[in-house]
Each structure stands twice: as C-alpha cells, then as structure tokens.
Amino acid sequence: MEYNFNSKKLALIIFFVSLLMSGVTISCQTTKTTKNMKAIEFIPQKFHDVKLGYYETSKNECSPGYPLNASDFLWSEIAINVPDRIICNVLDSTFAPIIPICGAYIISQKRGLKYAHLSDKVLHIKIDNTWHSSVIVDPDLQYEHPALPPNYEEEEIKRQQRIKEVQKYSDEEIDKKGGQGFGGFFNVNLLDYIKFPLESGVYEIFMSTCGLESNRVKVEIVFNE
Numbered sequence: 001m002e003y004n005f006n007s008k009k010l011a012l013i014i015f016f017v018s019l020l021m022s023g024v025t026i027s028c029q030t031t032k033t034t035k036n037m038k039a040i041e042f043i044p045q046k047f048h049d050v051k052l053g054y055y056e057t058s059k060n061e062c063s064p065g066y067p068l069n070a071s072d073f074l075w076s077e078i079a080i081n082v083p084d085r086i087i088c089n090v091l092d093s094t095f096a097p098i099i100p101i102c103g104a105y106i107i108s109q110k111r112g113l114k115y116a117h118l119s120d121k122v123l124h125i126k127i128d129n130t131w132h133s134s135v136i137v138d139p140d141l142q143y144e145h146p147a148l149p150p151n152y153e154e155e156e157i158k159r160q161q162r163i164k165e166v167q168k169y170s171d172e173e174i175d176k177k178g179g180q181g182f183g184g185f186f187n188v189n190l191l192d193y194i195k196f197p198l199e200s201g202v203y204e205i206f207m208s209t210c211g212l213e214s215n216r217v218k219v220e221i222v223f224n225e
Contacts, residue, residue, distance in 0.1 A: 039092035043085040047100050054138055056187040062102040063185050070104040070183050076175040078105040078214035080207055085220045088198070097198045099125075099190040099205075099219060106183035107210050110174035113159075113166045115211040123190055126204040134193040136186070171211070199223075 042048055046061050059066060064079035080103040089095060101123070112119065121136040149155070166174065190205065191198070200223050207214040 039089050039095040040098055041087040041089075042083040042100065043087070044083065047083045047102075050100055050102060050187050052098070052100055052187050052189045052192075054136065054188065057185050058187070059104075059185050060102065060187065062100070062187075064102070064104045070106050070185060071181070074104060074106040074183070075177050075181065076106065076108045076111050076212065078207055078209065078212055079103060080205070080214045080217055082205060082217045082219045085222060087222045087224055089224045091224075097191050099203075101186075101188050101190050101205065101207070103186045103207060103214065104184070105186075105207075105209065105212075105214075106181050107212070108175055109180040109182065110166050110169060111171075111210050111212075112182060113163045114169065114174055116163050118211050119209065121186070121207060121209045123188075123193055124206050124208065125190060125194055127196055132194050132196065136188060136193060 044062075050056075050060050050062050051058070059069070062081055064081050065073045080101055082099065082101055086099065088097065105121075122133050123136060124131055124133045126132075198221060200221055202218050202220050204216055204218050206216045
C-alpha cells in the first residue's frame with residue numbers, strides 16, 4: 001500500500017511540472033472587474049431595495065420624509081430623492097441603466113382644480129445643459145383612462161364649474177392649509193420615460209405638476225468599464 005501511495009504522489013508531481021513547463025498558468029483568483037460587482041450599484045445602497053414602476057406607490061426608506069406620511073410634512077409641495085451616485089458595470093451582460101426616483105407630493109384640492117390643465121406629473125432632467133422632459137404615464141391606462149361612470153357628463157359639468165370658480169383665487173389662497181388635498185408616494189425609473197444614452201457625469205433632476213416644482217436633486221453617474 002505504501003508503494004502505491006508514493007507512486008500516485010509522484011505521478012501528480014510530474015503532471016504539474018509538465019503543465020508549468022508547457023506555459024500553462026493556473027490561478028484560483030477572480031479578476032477585479034467581476035468579483036462581487038453588481039451590474040449596477042446605488043449609493044446609498046438602500047435604493048437597491050426599492051421597487052420601481054408606475055404602480056409602485058408605497059412609502060419606503062428612500063422616500064422623502066421617511067417614515068412620515070406625505071401629508072405630515074407636505075402641503076401643495078413635491079419632494080423627490082435620488083441616489084447620490086450610480087455605478088454602472090457595463091461589462092456585466094445583465095446591465096440595464098436605471099435612475100430611481102422616489103417622491104412624495106400633496107396637492108391642495110383647489111390647486112388641483114385651478115391647475116387642472118397642468119395635472120400631469122412631469123419629470124425633467126438636464127442633459128448637456130439642455131432640459132428634457134416627459135410625462136409619467138400609466139403604461140396600461142388602468143388609472144389614467146378608467147371606464148367612465150354612468151353620470152360622467154353631469155359630473156364633468158360640475159367639475160368645469162368648480163375649475164372656473166377657483167380661478168379667482170391667488171396661489172397663496174388656494175394653498176392655504178386646512179382644506180382638502182390629494183397625493184401620496186411614487187417610485188419610478190426616470191429612464192422608463194426619458195430615453196437618452198447614459199454617460200458619466202452629474203445630472204440635475206426635478207418633477208413638476210399642478211404648477212408646482214419639486215426640489216432639484218443631482219445624481220452622479222460613474223461607468224466602471
């Protein structure tokens with residue numbers, strides 16, 4: 001048995017020596033460009049836990065004012081939050097560009113009526129010193145164009161009367177606290193709405209609706225090639 005064991009050891013030694021002499025390199029290390037690197041990385045990391053989409057309207061750790069409800073700190077206001085930095089690993093075959101935007105808004109009912117013609121939620125991003133904009137749209141029209149109720153025409157006449165009536169009020173009057181309002185949270189990928197070739201740099205972003213603009217935020221895009 002001792003003879004067989006030593007013979008096997010000798011055969012292994014001869015095998016590895018022959019590999020080295022033939023110029024074959026053996027390595028157990030993973031290259032720096034792929035080891036533990038995600039296709040896309042958000043800083044802060046908590047943005048990785050956010051579900052994005054038109055119907056993703058839940059409050060999360062990246063929401064402005066978290067853990068407060070939007071109505072606890074906003075009134076006729078919009079607030080948005082984006083990552084400080086996004087690191088893109090374009091060498092990863094699964095890479096897909098994403099700019100997550102987490103936002104909150106509360107609009108007074110009177111403002112919603114006065115600025116009904118500006119009720120679309122619009123994203124804006126500055127690219128090469130030029131502003132580009134796009135409406136946040138409902139992809140399957142589930143909410144934007146629901147089935148009309150039987151009394152739609154009657155209700156629409158009343159709504160148009162309220163819109164006409166509220167025009168006499170100043171913005172200060174329509175935004176006075178204490179009335180009714182509407183709003184909530186949203187979590188979307190800006191690149192679902194504004195298509196452009198993403199490049200390294202710092203981008204400025206804001207959102208507008210009902211004659212209001214959100215805070216302006218900046219995100220740095222870094223490519224790890």
